[in-house]
Amino acid sequence: MIEPRVKQKLIVIGNGMVGHHFLEQLAARPEKELFDVTVFCAEPRPAYDRVHLSEYFAGRTIDDLAMGKVEQYRDWGFELLLNDTAVEIDRDKKTVTSASGTVKNYDRLVLATGSYPFVPPIPGHEHEKCFVYRTIEDLDAIRAASEGGTVGVVVGGGLLGLEAANALKELGLEAHVVEFAPGLMSVQLDGGGSELLKNKIEDLGVTVHTSTATELIEEVDGRLRMRFQGESKGERELLTDLIVFSAGIRPEDKLAKSAGLQLGERGGIAVDESCRTSDEYIFAIGECALYNNFVYGLVAPGYTMARTALAQLCGETSEVFTGADMSTKLKLLGVQVGSIGDAHGRAEGAAAITFVDEQSGVYKRMITDAEGKKLLGAVLVGDTDDYDQLLQYHLNDIDLPEHPEQLILPAADGAAPALGAGALPATATICSCHNVSKGQIVDAVAGGCCSLADVKDATKASTGCGGCAALLKNVVDEELAALGVEVNNHLCTHFPFTRQELFHIVQVEEIKTFDALLQKHGSGRGCEICKPTAASIFASLWNEHILKKPHVGLQDTNDTFMANMQKNGTYSVVPRVPGGEISPDKLIVLGQVAKKYNLYTKITGGQRVDLFGARLEQLPLIWGELIDAGFETGHAYGKSLRTVKSCVGSTWCRFGVQDSVKMALDIENRYKGLRSPHKIKMAVSGCTRECAEAQSKDVGVIATEKGWNLFVCGNGGMRPRHADLFATDIDDETLVKTIDRFLMFYVRTADKLQRTSVWLENLEGGLDYLREVIVDDKLGICDELEAQMANVVGTYQCEWKTAINDPEMVKRFRQFVNTDEPDEKIVFVEERGQPRPARNEEIVKIAEPA
Amino acid sequence: MTQVAITHTQWQPICQRSDLVADSGVCALVGGASGASKSIALFFIPGAEPQLYALDNWDPVAGAGVIARGIVAEIDGELTVSSPLYKHHFRLGDGACIEDEAVQLASYPVALDGDTVCIAIDEG
Structure with missing residues (x-):
């Protein structure tokens, strides 16, 4: 229980990611009520995701990046002073004064002032075309300066510098990186790793100048000329339109310094393991703080410090910060890079094991202790698949296996030795x-x-x-x-295989019937698990009609009669309406058919019309009329492509940037009829407003100014899942090719009745692995996947059209094989002007004589 | 198949062999003793012993006449039909429901007389 008492005044200076995390954690605790909170924020907006700042250039908006919201702070009851830099701390009076002249008292003060980019004092560095890379305002200025320019230079080849180089590339500039040290990312990588990284990045069109010190920056004809020192290798000078400095960060400690708090020799506000500064009432967290003579320039340790300071404030003195692991794994300009622990092997007696594959551009190095027993560090460039396992060895001090090199060597049988x-x-x-x-x-x-x-x-x-x-x-x-x-992941008692294995067997041995499959690889007579699964695999591979003789008995409920069975044994009929686009004439036909056969009509969530209450024997008649009017089956009954929902797109909508209806039509017409492990839903939105709700679909396509963004593995329904962004700004052709591969890979490898969302969650390696297979063709199967899809597309038939033209198939739709009488037990009553199945008590009434 | 002695007083023809669908069911209407008609689900499993089965078509769990439209499934070595609506399994041999002892479909002797399918329906 918390005793009511006079509230303490708590001031937080700085509202970056760490400052925000501190406040968010505080807001979630009951101790929130003990404090009156004031926050000073120098920037015009509350905290945003600085780690993903570069994505601002890739289309993410300020809102997307926002972490804190003004309204949220209001709800928490915290006073948030935006655009108001704290300029003075008076420790005697316990006050903070801001640039606007506001003076606030504190009982406790938290400094979360972060860091500032270090700009080397090169003559000319103050030029208006010289920038740093830290805030949204910096990025806006860089974007503005890039217009009309052709070249951009980043000074600094560290992690952030390479991010910045990527951003310049995104802006359409010829990007250069100028690094003083002999290698890129010299903090995280050793010589070999950084050399390979340099090669890979240069392959991507970024020019890297290492061991290069800039001597002078001067303006020449409206551009900037960088002059390099005499001993620099290669170019002596470079002409550019703008320069971004990213030569490291320095703790923002000016305020603390002028308040007389103890600093480190090279800056940073010294804190102890409770995150207190030399003043017991003042804490420092994040990149402004110096613990054990080290500044932690990653967000995770900053968060840990925030939680520590908060716990201390709340009286939990056992919560302490004792340093953090600085291992990191990331993707820079599309190149995978990982660094663990002592990457440089500086520890005494450290030994290294190195693996280099120049062909595919992979560099891996393990640092072990002298005995080769413990993993001290590692460097991975080009392939970070081993990162997680190596990190576990390092963090948990686990004894390495007898032949530790196996941990980074490609395994001969294709499977890495698992920890x-x-x-x-x-x-x-x-x-x-x-x-x-x-x-x-x-x-x-x-x-x-x-x-x-x-x-x-x-x-x-x-x-x-x-x-x-x-x-x-x-x-x-x-x-x-x-x-x-x-x-046991066997499909069922009749087949000792997974669906994926069965798919492979059917494909390789070209098995076309269930009897053949059962005879060669199964036992017994099959059941409602293996029969429809086999039918689906046959359809995906050979695309024969599902009611062709050997396949009839394999189909479950809805597929059996190519319609959706409803509770009273009647069916609903859903013709395909590609992209949701339908002409008035076709709409009229739907109305006429519904009236003629007394069908209940309802609009579906997939932008089509569902006609309910068709008796079995009516199905071929109804489809005859629909097909005459130009309709095709909608596969609403199948584990197959259902609909491709679309918004109206650039044709009509004043916000649309691409023709989403056309794309939806193309996609739906391409993949209609594809049988898959479960149903597949898609959508295409014509702009970022996303009116087609593409991010809740198995395949979602959203238009961008430059092309399409592709999202995969979303789901609505019982277990909603937001789709993952899979590819950005791709053109029509690439989009279709990527979806081809994605769908076929899913069809091949998913479990029975497994939607794409669950499939992805169970896929080892997750989205990154999927991207490697589909985009990078890591397994070398993409040609085959595309060919397989081409076969399905090329052999498409409207199942209903084929069925009504085949007297043997039509026979199947008789209610009774020995009479044309209808099933008298099916009874409808009217409700809201339409038929519905009669309830039991209603049927009795009807049956009673009047 | 075993030869069943067929006397036409006991057995009634309901359809032709060509009306049956292998490894699946069809539905036929037969007149009951009282004159009321009855829907019968007929299953034809070539190679099984016996190969013909007749059950009530009415699914009491679902309250709909759909048994003939179910998928045939072998469970623990016994042939069953899985009702298409709520997926209860009924044994083809005797109509017993696997999931619920209290539920039972009537089953009927059924046999081929040449190419004619004949069924024997109990009185009462």
Whole structure:
């Protein structure tokens, strides 16, 4: 219980990511009521995601990047003073004065002033075409300066400098990186790694000048000329339209310095493990703070400091900050880079194991102790698949295997030796996105989760970047095995294979009927699991009519009669309306058919019309009329492509940037008829407003000024999932090619009745792996996937058109094989002017004589 | 198949062999003893012993006449039909519901007389 008492005045200076995190955590605690909070923020807007700042140039808006909202601070009851820099701290009077002249008292003060970009004092660095890379205002200025220009230079080849170079490239400039040191990312990478990174980045069209010191910047004919020092290799000078300085950060400690707080020798506000400064009433967190003579320039340690300072403020003195691991994995200009621990092998006696594949551009280096027993550090460039496993060895101090080189060597049989989950301590972090430890996963399994999906649901592990999926599966499998749960992923008792394996068998052996499949690879007579699964695989591969003789008995409920069975045994009929576009004449036909056969009509969520209450024997008659009017089957009954929803797009909408209806039509007409492990829904939006709700679909397409953004694996319904951005600004042709590959890969590898969302969540390696397969063609199967899709597209037939022209198939739709009488047990009553199935009590009434 | 002695007083013809669909069901209407008609689901499983089965077409769980439209599934070595609406399994041999002992479909002797399918329906 919290005793009511006089509130303490708490001031937070700085509203960056760390300052915001501190306040967000405070707002979630009951102790919030103990403080009157005031926040000084030098920038004109509350905290935003600086880590993903570069995405501002790739189309993300200020709103997308925003972390704190003004209204949110109001709801929390925190006073937020935007655009008002704190300029003075009076520690005697315990006041903070701001640039606008506001003076506020404090009982406790938190400094979260962050850092500022270091600009080397090169003559000419104050020129108006010289920028830094830290705030949204900086990016706006860079964008403005880039207009009409052709060349941009980044001074600094560190992590942020390479981000900035990518941004310049995005702006259409010829990008250069000028680095004083002999290599790129010299903090995180060793010589070999940084050399390979340089080669890869140069392949991408960024020119890298290492060991190059700038001597002078001067204006020449409206452009900037950079002169390099005499001993520089290569070019002696460079003409550019703008320069971005990204030569490292320095702690923003001016305010603390003038207040007389203790600083480090090279700057930074010195804090102890409670995150207190030399003044016990003042805390410092994030990049402005110096702990153990080290500034932590990553966001995660900053968050840890924020939580520590908050805990201390709330009296939890045992919460301390004792440093943080600075290992990092990221993608720079599309190149995977990972750095763990002592990347340079500086520890005494450190030994290294290096693997270089110049052909595919991969560099991996492990640093071990002298005995080769412990992993001290690692550098990975070009392929970071081993990162998670190596990080576990490093963080948990696990003994390396006898031949540690196997950890980074490509395994001969294609499977990397996996770290036994049993070797990990309970405290080992498995999922760093959601901070889930092995212990929590073990508890979840012990608590009744019996599958990977259950564990994900319960712990959120592996639902972020997905990078830990393989390790998570390892832990879960091991725990399940320990509990004696047999992990059996056989399709059913008739086939000892997974769906994926069965697909492969059918494909390789070109098996075309269920009997043949059963005889060669199964046992018994089949069931409602393996029969429809086999039917779906046959359809995906060979695309024969589903009611062709050998396939008839394999179809489940709706596929059997190519219509959706409703509760009273009648069917609903859904003709295809591609993209939701329909002519008045066709609409009239739908109305006429519905009237003639007394069908209940309803508009579906997929922009079509559903006609309910058709008796079995009416289906061929109804379809005869619909097909005469130019309709095709809508496959509403199949595990196949349902609809491609679209907004009206640039043709009519004043905001549209592409013709979304045309694209939806093309896509729907391309993939209609494709049989898949489960139903597939798609949508195309004509602009970023996303009126077609594409991000809730298996395949979502959103128009951009330059082309299309492709989203995959979204879902609505019971388990909604936002689709993941898969490719950006691609043209029509690339879009279709990518969807071809994506769909076929899904059709090949998914489990039965597994939607794309769950499929992706269970895919080892997650979205990154999917991208490697589909975009980078890592497995070398993309040609085959495309050919397979071309076959499906080329052999499309309207199943209903074929059926009504085949007397044998039509026979199947008789209610009774021995009479034309209708089923008298089907009874309708009228409601709101339309028919509906009669309820039991209503049927009795009708049956009673009047 | 076993030869069943067919006397036309006991058995009535309901349809032709060509009306049946292999490994699946069809529905036929037969006149009951009282004159009221009845929907019968007929299953034809070539190679099974026996190969013909007749059950009530009415699914009491769903309250609809749909049994003939279910998929045939072998469960623990026994042939069943999975009702298309709520997926209850009924044994083809005797109509017993696997999921619920209280539910039972009537089953009828059925046999081929040449190319004619004949069924014997109990009185009452």
